[in-house]
Amino acid sequence: MKFLQNLGKSTLETISSVGASSIMLYGALFALPTWKNVRLTIAQMHVVGVQSLLIIMVSGLFIGMVMALQGYTILVNYGAEGSLGPMVSLSLLRELGPVVTALLFAGRAGSALTAEIGLMKATEQLSSLEMMAVDPLRRVVSPRFWAGVISMPMLALIFSATGILGGHVVGVDWLGVDAGSYWSIMQATVEWDKDVVNGIIKSIVFGLVVVWIALYKGYSCIPTSEGISKATTETVVFSSLAILGLDFILTALMFGIS
Amino acid sequence: MQEPIVKIDNMRFSRGDRVIYEDISLNVEKGKLTAIMGPSGIGKTTLLKLIGAQLTPDSGSVLFQGTDVHAISRTKLYDLRRKISMLFQSGALFTNMSVFDNVAFPLREHTQLDEDIIHTIVMLKLEAVGLRGAAFLKPSELSGGMARRAALARAIALDPELIMYDEPFAGQDPISMGVLVKLIKALSKALNLTSIVVTHDVTEVLSIADYAYILANKRIIGEGTPEQIRQSDSELVQQFLQGKADGPVPFHFPADDFSRSFLGAKK
Numbered sequence: 001m002k003f004l005q006n007l008g009k010s011t012l013e014t015i016s017s018v019g020a021s022s023i024m025l026y027g028a029l030f031a032l033p034t035w036k037n038v039r040l041t042i043a044q045m046h047v048v049g050v051q052s053l054l055i056i057m058v059s060g061l062f063i064g065m066v067m068a069l070q071g072y073t074i075l076v077n078y079g080a081e082g083s084l085g086p087m088v089s090l091s092l093l094r095e096l097g098p099v100v101t102a103l104l105f106a107g108r109a110g111s112a113l114t115a116e117i118g119l120m121k122a123t124e125q126l127s128s129l130e131m132m133a134v135d136p137l138r139r140v141v142s143p144r145f146w147a148g149v150i151s152m153p154m155l156a157l158i159f160s161a162t163g164i165l166g167g168h169v170v171g172v173d174w175l176g177v178d179a180g181s182y183w184s185i186m187q188a189t190v191e192w193d194k195d196v197v198n199g200i201i202k203s204i205v206f207g208l209v210v211v212w213i214a215l216y217k218g219y220s221c222i223p224t225s226e227g228i229s230k231a232t233t234e235t236v237v238f239s240s241l242a243i244l245g246l247d248f249i250l251t252a253l254m255f256g257i258s
Numbered sequence: 259m260q261e262p263i264v265k266i267d268n269m270r271f272s273r274g275d276r277v278i279y280e281d282i283s284l285n286v287e288k289g290k291l292t293a294i295m296g297p298s299g300i301g302k303t304t305l306l307k308l309i310g311a312q313l314t315p316d317s318g319s320v321l322f323q324g325t326d327v328h329a330i331s332r333t334k335l336y337d338l339r340r341k342i343s344m345l346f347q348s349g350a351l352f353t354n355m356s357v358f359d360n361v362a363f364p365l366r367e368h369t370q371l372d373e374d375i376i377h378t379i380v381m382l383k384l385e386a387v388g389l390r391g392a393a394f395l396k397p398s399e400l401s402g403g404m405a406r407r408a409a410l411a412r413a414i415a416l417d418p419e420l421i422m423y424d425e426p427f428a429g430q431d432p433i434s435m436g437v438l439v440k441l442i443k444a445l446s447k448a449l450n451l452t453s454i455v456v457t458h459d460v461t462e463v464l465s466i467a468d469y470a471y472i473l474a475n476k477r478i479i480g481e482g483t484p485e486q487i488r489q490s491d492s493e494l495v496q497q498f499l500q501g502k503a504d505g506p507v508p509f510h511f512p513a514d515d516f517s518r519s520f521l522g523a524k525k
Contacts, residue, residue, distance in 0.1 A: 031521035131310050132364050133339035139367075 008075025013192025021216040027137035027214070028050060028145040040143035041150075047145070048109040048211075049151030053158065054103060055108055060159035063096060064088060071167075072175050081177050085186035088167035089160070093190065093199045094255070097160035099247050101164075104207035105152055106239035110214035113144055114235040117227035141219065145211050153200045154206025160199070196256045210239045261324065263288045263420055263452050264309055269318030271301075271308060278478040282318070286420075291446050293463040296473035297498070302456040303377040305473075306334070306422045306522040307312055309345070309454070310333055310344060310383040315384030322420070331359045340368060343418040349409035353486045356440055357384070361412045368416060383411040387441060407441065414445060421445075427459040435459075439466060460499055 067088050075081045117140065120126050121243065129136045164186075171177040214235045221231035262285035271279045278301040286292045296302055309312045309320055311327040319326050322338060330338070349362050361380045365371060371379070384390045397405055406426065419476040426442065427435050443466045446453045452477055457463045464470060464484040472480040472487070472495055480487060480495035487495065497505035513519065 012523055122346055123353070124346045124350035127307075127312060127351055128344065130312055131339060131342065131344040132367065133336040133368050134364075135336070 006085060011121050017216075017220070020220060021212065024137065024141065024216055024219060025212055027135075027146075028142040037138070037143055040139070041146045044143045044147035048105075048113070048147050051153060051179075052151070056155050056159050057162045058147060058165050059100065059104055060092075060097075060162035061166040061252065063100060063159075063170075063172045064092065064163030066169075067096075068167035068170035068175070069090060069107050069161070072171055072177065082181035083165065083169075083185060084171045084177050085164075085182040086189035087188055088171070089186045092163040093162040093195045095247070095251070096198050097156045098202035098206055099148050101156040101159045101203060102152065102210060102243045103240055105148075105155060105207065106168075106210045106214070106236055106243065109148065109151075110210045110239050111232045113148070113211065113214040114221070115145075115220040115228060116142070116144050116231045118221040118223065119143060119213060121219070121221065122225075122228065141215050145215060148211030148214075149204065149207045152202040152210070156199065156203035162191075165188055184225060194254075198250075202247065202250050205250065206243050209242045209246065213239050213242065219228035260288055261355075262286055263323055264454070265321040266497065267319050269308065269315045269320065271304065271313070271315045277476055279315075282473075282478055284471050284478060284481070286452060286454055288452050289446075289450050290468040291455065292440070293464060293467035293470040294454060294456045294473060295458060295460055295463065295470060298458055300319075300360070300473050300476075302473065303424050306344060306424055306454070306456055308394070309422065310339065310342060313491050322343065340416060341419045343407070343416070343421045344415035345409055345413045345421065345426060346425045347428060348407055349402075350398070351403040351405060351409055351412070353397050355406045356391065356394050356396055357400070357411075360397065360408060364412065364415045370467070379415065380411075383415055384408075386414070386445070387411045388437070399436075403430050403437065406430075406434075410438075410441065412453075414449065417449065418451070420454070423453065423455045423457070425457055426455060427462050435462060444464060474498065 055085060068084060071084050071087045072081055073089070075083060117126075120140065126136045126140070168179075168182060172179045172182050217231040217235045217238075221227045264284075264286035266282055266284050269279060269282045282305075284294075294302060294305065299422060304313060307314055309322070309327070311320070314328050321344070325334075325338065327335065327338065328347050346507070348462065351357070352363065355363070358380055361383055362376050365376050365379060369376075381390055381393070384393055387410050389407055389411065390406060392400065392404060392408070400408060412423065430438060439462050442453065442455065445451060455463050455467065464487065467484055469483055470481065470487050471478050474494060479491050479498075480490050481491065488499065490496065494506060497500075
């Protein structure tokens with residue numbers, strides 16, 4: 001009996017939080033973009049985007065280097081080390097770029113957003129905005145939301161680009177793959193709409209999901225230190241699971257059915 | 259008699275199963291300083307949030323200048339809130355901005371004034387609270403009392419008609435307390451503001467209030483001018499004024515019969 005009660009309670013809570021977060025998303029999406037909002041959005045892009053650049057580039061570089069190393073040791077058995085370029089670039093553009101960037105983004109920017117908004121709630125800053133007749137959804141949530149959605153695909157592209165350079169460093173400069181074949185086979189294999197655009201679409205979807213979860217968790221957290229810590233953890237956990245789950249669905253839709 | 263600026267009628271409010279207010283009616287007269295006193299944890303902040311329409315009562319109404327604040331659209335409510343300011347207990351300054359930008363914030367949000375004029379207004383407001391010299395400090399560099407004064411400067415930036423103080427004296431040293439008492443008094447006189455001060459610091463607030471209400475046990479247990487309050491023969495009011503530990507307002511939070519808690523009877 002108790003079990004049924006709890007099940008019902010948690011189901012109701014889940015449904016109501018989906019509803020509440022949708023209302024928040026609606027408020028953030030349709031906040032009229034005034035000049036002031038554009039300025040705030042650009043300021044937030046600096047925080048969530050530019051300040052994430054270092055971790056994104058370093059991770060991209062290393063992942064590209066590891067991919068080249070692993071790929072080379074397999075491909076060289078078949079004398080196919082010339083295909084290292086497309087192998088590295090396709091895996092990065094289609095999968096690793098969007099997915100790993102989104103995971104890093106959730107850890108680096110998502111958790112920061114949740115903690116920031118949760119703390120603004122705990123210190124009554126959101127309440128005081130309300131009382132000053134300034135809509136916190138429009139003033140605080142919306143700029144952060146748009147900044148995240150815009151920054152994420154750019155970060156993913158930068159991640160993939162540094163990864164490809166990392167692959168070059170290991171594959172060409174170190175292991176001696178021919179530079180001409182690294183670049184030219186890559187150029188011949190990678191398709192703009194199928195690989196690059198699909199990767200960008202993925203990263204936009206991931207960006208949207210990460211900032212949505214992060215902002216909602218911050219906005220709805222219990223304004224105590226435990227509450228904020230729980231909300232921050234949940235942001236990272238839920239975002240990561242959502243990214244990986246959505247990646248499977250998107251991949252199936254984009255590449256699975258031919 | 260003039261129409262009161264805030265009029266609360268038979269309001270009932272509860273959180274979950276816990277009733278905060280049973281049935282409250284009170285009036286705040288224009289241009290007067292009204293004190294609302296009561297023990298901690300009675301939901302005095304909640305009352306201010308109900309007046310500011312951040313919370314909605316279960317029944318009853320809150321009128322601000324004759325408008326029911328809970329029955330109007332969001333846009334109208336936001337228009338109305340420009341006439342109301344609230345000073346939060348923590349100050350609620352935006353921690354990422356300097357004191358100057360904090361005070362300038364409502365001006366930049368709600369007016370089209372150019373930066374020169376905003377600079378002048380902000381400096382005037384900061385001068386009024388004695389913090390002109392601290393304009394370019396961050397809120398984290400201020401002491402508690404200074405943060406509250408900075409928040410007060412922000413609250414009066416748009417020249418509101420009503421200003422609500424949430425526990426302005428809590429946790430202040432005697433000097434800061436004296437400064438705040440003087441400021442609240444001076445501002446309400448000089449700007450002809452209507453003020454609501456919610457507090458449990460009885461002596462301070464009775465020295466400046468024009469009218470006072472005492473809240474306890476989910477309702478208003480006493481009201482009147484400070485003189486009438488002091489003379490009140492209600493046991494409840496006297497307990498509160500004299501700070502007796504037990505009396506009509508019980509020392510114990512409602513609990514089961516103690517024999518059941520202590521003698522091992524489980525729920």
